[in-house]
Amino acid sequence: VSGGTVVPMITDLGIGQLHGALQDPALTSMNFLNEIAGQFPDAISFAAGRPYEGFFDVDLLHRYLGLFRDHLAEELGYDDARVTRTLLQYGPTKGVINDLVARHLRVDEGMDVDPGAIVVTVGCQEAMVLVLRALRAGPADVLLAVAPTYVGLSGAARLVDMPVRPVAGGASGLDLDDLVAQITKARQDGLCPRALYVMPDFANPSGVSLDAGTRLRLLDIAEREDILLLEDNPYGLYHGDHDRVPALKALDTGRRVVYLGTFAKTVLPGARVGYVVADQRVAGRRGDVTLLADELSKIKSMLTVNTSPIAQAVVAGKLLDHGYSLAEANKNERLLYAENLRRVVDGLSARFPGRLGNGVQVKWNLPSGGFFVVVTVPFPADDALLDLSAREYGVLWTPMGYFYAGDGGANQLRLSCSQLTTAQIDDGLDRLAALIADRTAPSGREQDGPGKPPHSLAPVCPDRGGAGRSWRSTTR
């Protein structure tokens, strides 16, 4: 607006001229969350599923690089030129640390994996894109995904124009009857369900895990119905005090499972290293047989060429430093995440011991590991409320609606406990409790409705130093 007249902005492209994914909620919801987080940097964030930064150590990078260099020279007998080339030159598309990743999977997951069936990727995110690009062979191919679904998967599917059909998760983590019903329905609709995306361990966002019986029955259904299972397992090593249930891939005798891995939560997210195990045999047109991993690497060669060998070397160094065991390397992390999860759940119990004043209840689930807890509240937990929560109460969380294609999760929010200290958890829960108390007060602010802040505060960032700003909070 200039001098009272509206000057139209000159634009160069219309959004309708760009790929439809750019307007899809799967790609835009996280932007909103990131914007809010950027606007209110002093808010306590239960939003991001990031690993705890207290364990990061820049000096270890040098140690890990050195360990991998020694491994190349001493164990593999590479001369100096070859060591340098391996670390600094373009490299094989499938990766340079595949043997070490396979050893890690043997030690930590009890999986026997051919290193040639592994493609080392730029994070698990790239692995998802590769697999979905390959499986979307034609317009009938669709993906099934346990709802609620990780947004990274929904977004990747959108980028390759692969429709995603939800399968009910429910309290057990996966409703197998609904899975069979959805496969049948898709086929009746003339579609070809290619795979089910599932996170059997401490799922993001639900926190729920599949028991051993469900895993075995799922493998049977996959075999019978001739679909693949895309198993995503970023949180399996963070199993709290409970024994682990074997990964689907460790139970897979029929090459039904494509295993999506990441080192983001066990080494460091900044390395951007993940991988996919794709040992499925692919029949070529001339009678030749390749592995699905080989086909995925063709796609990767046109996407990222190869994963940074320097980043791979850092991951390899950590594996070498700990006898290939990331369970061993992350003993302290596992204890911290378990303690944080307990703190969140116990903190919710302390703050919401029974029904609220007007008879409504706040509920939450009790995951046995991982980073996430889902809280159900008696009002919509949407972007408008998140904005209010950040602005007025100084606490961030993730609306569960982000993880559903339809209107699921409307009254739910995801709390991530991985990144916070116990003091921050306590403070953050106080702030959340204040928000909930105000929204459910018999006469009061809930009448404003979500999206209508009780006070017209300018959207300014609070003082980074924390001074001069007091968040609304209950005193316990």
Ligand SMILES: Cc1ncc(COP(=O)(O)O)c(C=O)c1O
């Ligand atoms: C379900 C799920 N898959 C994969 C990842 C990791 O992806 P990346 O390796 O690309 O960081 C995450 C991280 O948040 C996740 O929650």
